[in-house]
Amino acid sequence: MKPITSRQLAARVLTEIGEGARANTALATALSKDGRALSVRDRAFVTELVQGTTRMRRAVDHAMGPYIQRKLDEDVRSALRMGVHQLLHLGTPPHAAVNDTVDVAPRRARGLVNAVLRKVAQSDAVWPSGAVQFSYPDWIWNLFVGAWGEEGRESLIAMNTPERPEPRADGYVQGQASQWVVEVIDAAGDNGGQFIDLCAAPGGKTTALGARWSPVFANEVDPARARVLREVVQKYRPATQVVVSDGSESPFRNDCADAVLVDAPCSGLGALGRRSDARWQISEQAIKRLVGIQATLLDEAFRLLRPGGVLTYSVCTVTPEETVQVPLEFDVRHENAEIIPVTQPPWREHHQGGLVLPHDHGTDGMAVFQWRRRQ
Ligand SMILES: C[S@@+](CC[C@H](N)C(=O)[O-])C[C@H]1O[C@@H](n2cnc3c(N)ncnc32)[C@H](O)[C@@H]1O
Incomplete structure (x- = not known):
């Protein structure tokens, strides 16, 4: 043959x-x-x-x-x-x-x-339109161009030639924007300490966070993804403990963590270059469901934080629901959460947090928000 x-x-x-x-x-x-x-x-x-x-x-x-x-x-x-x-x-x-x-x-x-x-x-x-020429569903095209005009258009075009990330120093291949989220977390945590990553698979951020924080608990709800997470942790950060649970009802104690990350399940509209079929699969209706999950995970994360501890919320998307409404409503529910603004480059100011658009640096689009629990 x-x-x-x-x-x-x-x-x-x-x-x-x-x-x-x-x-x-x-x-x-x-x-x-x-x-x-x-x-x-x-x-x-x-x-x-x-x-x-x-x-x-x-x-x-x-x-x-x-x-x-x-x-x-x-x-x-x-x-x-x-x-x-x-x-x-x-x-x-x-x-x-x-x-x-x-x-x-x-x-x-x-x-x-x-x-x-x-x-x-x-x-x-x-x-007949930019959406057809650059091959996006109309609703995604309109969302980006409606929010950012010409920059939104550039972002969409940038996602048609996605980033090819270089391996990190330890060999793990992680997108640059995801590494910037880790830098934001590390910068806010003065002395490291106990870290809970509530949505950890496949393990990119968790394994990077293990350089500074200890002990690290890497939680994941999906058993198949948790298996991948275990393999990644075993290879790159064996001291990290993997926990399989629904992060909205986690087994961790109140006030136990110095820092918690909710790298939430999201619509992924900033990472459309990474999965070529994603733009054809995600629907506007799915965003409503995701917003509910993100809010529940944030509330649970806040329960785990010790006074003075730092909560980080990140999503590889740019929708107003997930990057404006979710953090704003969290503020309303938690008076003792003090906003830590994210203003340093490469982040552009986005309401109370930071945002990277895909065309800014040729990376995934990403949004990050942080709070400190008041003493
Ligand atoms: C954006 S990914 C996390 C990426 C990961 N932090 C990294 O840097 O490699 C979101 C993860 O959250 C998981 N997830 C979704 N709902 C969850 C829940 N209720 N509790 C815990 N994990 C959840 C998904 O299965 C997925 O693995």
Whole structure:
């Protein structure tokens, strides 16, 4: 049997994603099985084809839409999308994008794939809106542009070429914005002390915090994610204790912690570059549910803090609900929580906390808020 090519593998993964698989999971599985024999360069190409085509799906579908008159089978649609992505966004020479895609398309549809790709290659796409051109659902586009105007647009464009984080000094690969959150926490904790990370998996922040704080308790609700957390902690910070519990009803005592972090489950709209299918999955309705969870986790975190202790709330998103409403309502509920403003660069002032937009430094977008429990 002939070994699989990068385009064949990418087309197969895209079909799986079209049928409902998660992009990162389907890609990782394919690369670790059939993609094992590919060179490093070819594996990177498979990754670009899969992630890029998934991310740019709306733009791609718009460009090929006028030339498709019938409903397509998923495998045909995936091959076409992959070809159009190469034509529109990768600068692949048209003859290569067309011929190499036709080669991997299902035999029964090669004529169609050839004809559609040639038409796309010969025409200039006309974009009805920025949301279509840069491939976002309208509601996400409107949210960013409505809040930040031109900067919001730049942020969205920046998330189409996501950060490729360098490994930390200890080898763990952690996004830069996530490391900045750790710096904010370390700066507020004078002498270190007992730390509780209520939402810890996969363990990026927890393992970094272990450099200064001790003991560290890393809590996670999801048993599968807690298994990953355990492995990460074992490798990078073995003294950290992993706890599996719902952080809104945690087993920790009142007033026991010098510092608590709620790196909360969130809509992830600042980290849309990291998961190429995230923008197609998150809904506006989900934000309402997340806001409730974030509020409950913050209240629980505050119960655990000793007087003088520091609470940090961070989210890799930028929605007003999660980054304005949640901290403001927390203030109203907790008179003995004193705001610690986050003003130092790279953070821009955002209400009472700090915010990094994705285009500011080419990182994830992130928001961070801090309080000290009054003595
Ligand atoms: C943004 S991630 C945390 C990332 C982590 N702090 C890091 O830096 O690697 C949020 C985590 O919270 C977990 N989570 C969600 N709801 C939770 C709850 N009620 N209690 C504890 N953890 C929860 C999720 O499973 C997820 O692993």
